[in-house]
Amino acid sequence: MSITYTTYKTEDDLIPAIALIERDLSEPYSIYTYRYFVHQWPDLCILAHRGDECAGVVICKLEPHRRRGVDTHFPDDKPTLSRGYIGMVAVGKAFRKQGIGSTLVLRALEAMRERGANEVILEAETENAGALALYEALGFVRDKRLYRYYLGGTDAFRLKMWL
Ligand SMILES: CC(C)(COP(=O)(O)OP(=O)(O)OC[C@H]1O[C@@H](n2cnc3c(N)ncnc32)[C@H](O)[C@@H]1OP(=O)(O)O)[C@@H](O)C(=O)NCCC(=O)NCCS
Incomplete structure (x- = not known):
């Protein structure tokens, strides 16, 4: 059976997605954090x-981001960027x-x-070799x-x- 990809529609999508994320990520998030995204x-x-x-699931956001200082070599550069943030990614063990x-x-x-995003950021644990390899390959x-x-320190x- 093939894999289908869809965007979030209702909270029914969220419960199984949270279960996937919580199985592997060390950081606990409240339901309000998921809803915020x-x-x-x-x-x-x-x-x-x-x-x-x-x-599997990926949860992201996109917001304006104010640049620190303006590069005098590129005075026309916009002071505000649109910055994407990848908050959570998880794939079920059987599907990796x-x-x-x-x-x-x-x-x-x-x-x-x-x-219109100009850049995208995320954080990954320094020990998470799989995630680092995935992102660096992209x-x-x-x-x-x-x-x-x-x-956990x-x-x-x-x-x-x-982008
Ligand atoms: C990280 C994770 C999302 C990868 O999902 P996946 O569907 O298995 O990834 P892909 O099949 O698309 O892998 C793409 C590439 O990533 C790298 N990669 C993925 N898992 C890897 C692993 N365990 N070890 C080393 N490299 C890995 C490989 O380069 C791979 O390419 P290849 O298959 O050609 O070698 C999944 O392992 C996961 O859910 N982990 C737990 C949650 C997590 O760590 N999320 C990221 C938080 S920042």
Whole structure:
């Protein structure tokens, strides 16, 4: 059976997606955090299904971002950017290594590009080799290291892609 990709429609989409995310991510999020994302940017919440089963999800947002200082070499550069943020990504264990995670992220990037995003950022645990490999294969680069970023005390890399 093939995988279908859809954007967020109702809260019925959210419950199985949260179950997937919570299974693997160390950071606990409240339902209000999920709602903050999916109610404001439903088109940036993309779900993968095989039949009725939720196989994967990516949840993102897109907001104006004020640049720090203006580059005198490029005085025409706009002081405000449109910055996408990938908040959560998860693929069910039985569905991994089939390209679903990459497809979800690529679709989210495309949707952000269509909405005028200039750049996209996210954080990933420095020990999360699978996620880092996925993002770097798509063209993200390590922008900075965030020390003791997670509640458990582990570090994160801030990854960034310019669109
Ligand atoms: C990270 C995750 C989303 C990857 O999903 P996936 O559907 O298996 O990813 P893909 O099949 O699209 O993999 C694409 C590429 O990513 C890399 N990759 C994915 N999983 C990997 C792993 N466990 N180890 C090393 N590289 C990995 C590979 O380069 C892979 O390409 P390849 O299959 O040609 O080698 C999935 O493992 C997951 O849900 N993990 C738990 C949640 C999580 O860590 N989310 C990210 C938080 S920042």
